[in-house]
Amino acid sequence: MNEKPLDQSEREQFEVLKKMFFHTIPDRMPDTYFISGEAGEKNTNGLPEYVSICPAYGVGFSVLYKRVDRDAI
Numbered sequence: 001m002n003e004k005p006l007d008q009s010e011r012e013q014f015e016v017l018k019k020m021f022f023h024t025i026p027d028r029m030p031d032t033y034f035i036s037g038e039a040g041e042k043n044t045n046g047l048p049e050y051v052s053i054c055p056a057y058g059v060g061f062s063v064l065y066k067r068v069d070r071d072a073i
Helices: 010-026
Strands: 034-042 048-054 063-066
Touching: none
Parallel strands: none
Antiparallel strands: 034 048, 048 063
């Protein structure tokens, strides 16, 4: 076969797709975090004020993160 290694652009695309895939099936991929909930009002981009992140499938806790608008910093 005449296989060539991925160039930098192809490697970056592969890494993005791999990350997306892992996060669609967190129950089969250990140590894969995922958004487990949302709260608060959504901004004009549709992003909620808070998101709940679960660090891995099956753990008994999650962490709440608050959106910070860059204009407010």
